[in-house]
Amino acid sequence: MAGNPSVQINLFDAKVQQCPYAAYTTLRNEAPVYQQPGTNIYIVTRYDDVRQVLTDPAAFPSSAGDTPYRANTANIDRAKKVAARFQDKGWVPAPPLAGRDDPGHRQMRAMFNEAFKPSRIKQIDPLVERLAYDLIDSFLPDGKCDWVSQFAIPLPLYIIGEQMGAKREDIWQIKRWTDAFFHRISMMLPEDLEMEMVDREIEAQHYFQPIFERLRANPDSSLISVLVNTVIEGWGRPLTDNELHAEMMADTFVGGSETTTNALAAGMKLLIENKDVWHTLRSDPDRYMKTFVEEVLRLESPVQSLMRFCAQDIELSGTVIPAGALVNVRYAAANRDERAFDRPDEIDLDRPRAGAHMAFGSGVHHCLGAPLARRELTWGFTAVVDRFADMHFAPGQNDFSYHPHFLLRSLKALHIEFEPRKD
Secondary structure, three states: OOOOOOOOOOOOOHHHHHOOHHHHHHHHHHOOEEEOOOOOEEEEOOHHHHHHHHOOOOOOOOOOOOOOOOOOHHHHHHHHHHHHHHHHHOOOOOOOHHHOOOOHHHHHHHHHHHHOOHHHHHHHHHHHHHHHHHHHHHHHHHOEEEHHHHHHOHHHHHHHHHHOOOOHHHHHHHHHHHHHHHHHOOOOOOHHHHHHHHHHHHHHHHHHHHHHHHHHHOOOOOHHHHHHHOOEOOOOEOOOHHHHHHHHHHHHHHHHHHHHHHHHHHHHHHHHHOHHHHHHHHHOHHHHHHHHHHHHHHHOOOEOOEEEEOOOOEEEOOEEEOOOOEEEEOHHHHOOOOOOOOOOOOOOOOOOOHHHOOOOOOHHHOOOOHHHHHHHHHHHHHHHHHHEEEEEEOOOOOOOOEOOOOOEOOEOOOEEEEEEOOO
8 A cells, every 4th residue: 555554544434524634634744645445546635745736737637548547347337337327318428627638628728718707707796795695684584594505505506507597496406406416426325326316417407408509599698608609719619518518517506506605604614613713804804804715715625625647657745656546636635734834724814825725726727616706705704794793503403414525525504593783
């Protein structure tokens, strides 16, 4: 086994996933490049190593390409079954943007950069602000809520749903479909449940396919119309149906809502657990809000990790990662690396270079939705400061459990009680 043989940590253990930060500390200090037992997955946890992997796409590509990737035979068989189910009932999703390498990645990314350009985000900003306040005002008289289902989910989901041409009345059905994708990529499901999730995703494909066809015939100014109709330079064509269906799940609805949901939930939990931070934030939100948002992203990285491949034998922190191995890039571990951050397990509202975390990745695959996510988080917590005098966990109603997931960190529910501001 690569790394320190005395270290035995299983990041596939759902119990470890509930609070993985002690495990990350052990890995950073004792086995910074760690082969997950029984797999060909090498887990990278130190900040500098993570940055090296992310900024060297030639050595650590996002697709298997020509690398001698040695996958588990059972996983290959399951992947074939998944592809066959999509082929039989819907559309086989093409590799999403995050799973592509240059030149195709660069060419496709240019189209997304146009769709998510700053002027478009600026146009969306008033909608985000209004929705954040409307959501809180809807339950403010109750003095309590499930923060996850009543605020953290609908805020980014409604925003991306509107941009993707979905009807407001359909949004919770769409959430059921995106949850299916979320669970399917968790790397935690038995085969029967994974196939059930595939069937749900196919339902979503049949919902969005008529939207694609309508926008091809009659383009409009929506973001989804840009994705459907833009001819990608170097390709000489727009995205195919298979490519569009992949993007709807991976890079728009899940990438554009699920991750922000997780950060909104994490931020509220942190505020209740750290009342000194809450009082400081309330004292001067104009000064502290930006850093608070970055600290939430750093401390509770919604995307805990993603995968890369290793194109050739490469040594990191004294361990050789063999060509063809899967590299699990642990953003969340890097974000608490004491080599990169002072007092890494604490919220510091005066932290210099607070945005230097890896929550949005780095390099050519840096999250293109980061500006929108930051606006949603900023308005979400600004509305909290403006509407709540104080808040606490609802007694006896929280187990603070997270969905089992190898890649993402998602709180299931957060029942809170609060006192509305009177001033």
